[in-house]
Amino acid sequence: MAYLIPIGEGITYVLFSFLIGHVVLQFVNKDKKPEIRIPKPFLLLTVLLVVVFSFLPVLKIILSFYHMAGLSQTIQSVLADFQAGQSWLMTAAAAACLWIAIYLDGSKYFQGVLLLFMIAALGYASHAATLSFWPGIASHSIHFLSVTLWTGVLLHTAWFSKKTANWQAFLSWFTPFALVCMTVLTASGLIVMTFVVDLNDYVHAWSLSYGQVILLKHISIVPLLVFAFLNGFVGKRAGHIQTLVWVRAESIVVMIVFFLTGVLGTQAPPHDVNTTLRSDGASPLFEFIKGLKIEAPIEIGFAFSLNGMLLFIFAALFLGMIVISFIKKRNAYAACAFAVLFIVSAYLAFMANVAVS
16 A cells, blocks of 8 residues: 555546646647547546545555444544545545536536546645645645646647647647746745745755655656756757657656655655654665664755765766757657656765765
């Protein structure tokens, strides 16, 4: 279950993005987008899978307590009294309506409202909402919506485009659309992060599993931005086929970010680093890399080293290889490998350039 839930949450983000992208593209004129054909059974299956995978966090809670009060009583209690259970019930109810709306070719406006409600239901069960109810729901929902709007359209055009006609017309509106989504995503992401960790403790939080994952997530966003820039700006002057392949490569990097986001949702948020360190212990990965047994109270600060700087150089080179691969029209999927190598190199560079006291 420990490994299943992060994977399930990552898949949930992909499924939501796919549904959001489907609705958004219904509002775009045919001459402003490539030809995209999605079989209706595929859309209906996606809705059902949202219900299944969004239930996994609820299942974890049930499995944690059922031996104390019995399975039936625990299920009732979790669904009625826990925010995660209530969130799933709202999601499932809206998903049932959405399934019917898609099956009957219902209004795109109605489908959009249902998806917004489902996103708000997820925000209701977020870490941020448990700490500050309405601001938490709003910031998490806006954050989730902005990323699904961008990646949803990206997934549809990358993997379900039948022809490359209208590609330049598509990029003319999608590029500024993606920029707005990224701006909102960044701002709302910072707000959400402030609910669970003090910005002054950001580096200190690297001693915890939550801090390790959020660092990896932030690092993984860098190559994603590079792909987005290449596809959105440089790609306008590239051949259609090359651009389509590179949009698919960008979507693969998105999957990495989604997976890390899923892992992040399973970690204990460090409202106070030393308190969380005492209760949950340090990150095993951080202890392994630093070769230390980490105990509270701790102080973590930057202490630049030769090895650390060399790793930063390697990370920059891997990032440069992505750009060179695009310019030289090399294999786009090899660029995905460079993105992974950048994430690993940059992460190790940060780890090598901090000292624990």
